[in-house]
Amino acid sequence: MEYCGVWIFAEQQHGRVQRISYELLTRGLELAAKRDCKLSAVIFGCSINTNDLEELIERGADEVIAMEAADLEHFLVEPYAACMLKLIKQYRPEIIIAGATSTGRTLMPYVAARAHAGLTADCTGLDIEKQTNNLLQTRPAIGGNIMAIIKTPRFRPQMSTVRPRSTKPAPRRRGRGGKITRLVASKEELNSRITRMGFTASEEKQTLSEADTVVVVGRGIKKAENIPLVRELAESLGAALGATRDVVDRGWLSYPHQVGLSGQTISPKLYIGIGVSGSIQHLAGMQTAETIVAVNNDSDAPIFRVADFGIVGDLFEVVPVLTTHIRQKKNREK
């Protein structure tokens, strides 16, 4: 049997399909059209919401393959990999794309090693090479200093993880038809030496890697007591709050806030840096943001070199005015 078809690995939480899945459908639709083949969404979980599975169809999947079991409720690498490997063997997809999320970036390399498949991490562009029909994967490397195009000519499936928010979710077309196959995972697939004992939710309402807007605070804020100034700005925008390494190392915000080489890589629609100078290490984690705004009193700060709009001035004077303006605008809209 030839390898054929494009798969996206859809993610769920508490049975609800996550946004990254719809972003992957946007990518999958393009690839499936170019390859003239079927687009399937594969999802693992427990009692996955049926409407959400239908939504995967309405947003572009021709087929949904849902594998379910109580032990698949949360991501555990061994059962998830066993399920994926079983399905790969059965269906032989040509291309599998997953989100470059904590789940995708753990599951995919584990599966790729076992399947002897080529895997490219954290892609920001996917295309099909005309003559060969190979998947062309574009990704940043060395902290975003270079871009590489990668392909897998001799091995199948071709696998990628795709940077979250690097594309828009596929639009929904109500009534679009497709097939939903619900499978029950068998015992052999569910062996796990890892057990999930519990979960502690983040103190922040907005998840850094998933937020449309991120406000990042840098050392310019001077001390922990001043953080609320920036938090208020973030709240007025409905944005997630991030921090530079300096701010985290000083203990002014916790590590999950850190953006940059030794923290998270983010691609929000809007990045606002407050008192962020823009070290190479920080830029590596945010320069793929769609729009970048910076407030800094040093007009030579490197952050301005990657910014679209900059205010050169004292953040303690600028930020409160900005927050007030945004609140006023929001109130007017109400």
Add this chain to the structure above:
Amino acid sequence: MRIVVPIKQVPETKSVRMDEKTGTVIREGVEAIVNPLDLYAIETAIRLREKFGGEVVGISMGPSKAITALREAIAMGIDSAVLVSDSAFAGSDTWATSYILAKAIKRTGDFSLVICGERATDGDTGQVGPGIAAFLGLPVITYVSRIEEINGQDCRVKRLIEDGYENLSSSLPCLITVVKEISVPRLPTLRGKQRAKRTEIPVWGRDDLGIELSEVGVNGSPTQVVKIFKPKVARECEKVPAKDEESVEKAVDKLTEFLRHKGLI
């Protein structure tokens, strides 16, 4: 407790340049360092040994100069090291690298734990840790921010994910990848540096590991680099000064107008 730490030597990120004519990365004159994210893995391993006894083995795959990365890890406090080096390994992708390292780790003997950095700052893939685990048949926990408990049979850890921390337990042996939050890496000591100089570091090649030519290097790697290029930076920053009350007001007006125009607020 025996712990293996894979270590990668990487170019200093800020000094990486590209030859735009040839589309290759210029490596000459670029300082090579221990992957900064591996330092957290090294530190975590040393602390476990200090608490529970045992041994920490560093293992690096790379050209012969990668031995300096291993010496630095020894200077920090790991016990021994192995360099995995062979011209046949050049051009290996993450699949082939994971395969080679898995073979080498197996050859070092029994262990309880493999601790990896979250990813290397040059390739930025984070794929080799889980890949090694898959080849060794080990459970893998990525993004570990804290080891809560560890004994001869099990470990209990915190895993940092997008919206919080998972509490997971795993039987040993297992492989974990760690994030910065787990520890503050120590600096090499003078005594450590002297010990590093004296320590003999064996070099294992393809034959030592029983690896076929077709399994590694460019031939054995599923992925191939088609080309590399410099990212387009098409941003032009509109810089507005804000020196006094009036200009602050003006600058903020301009910014909100800019954001509104782009549909961002």
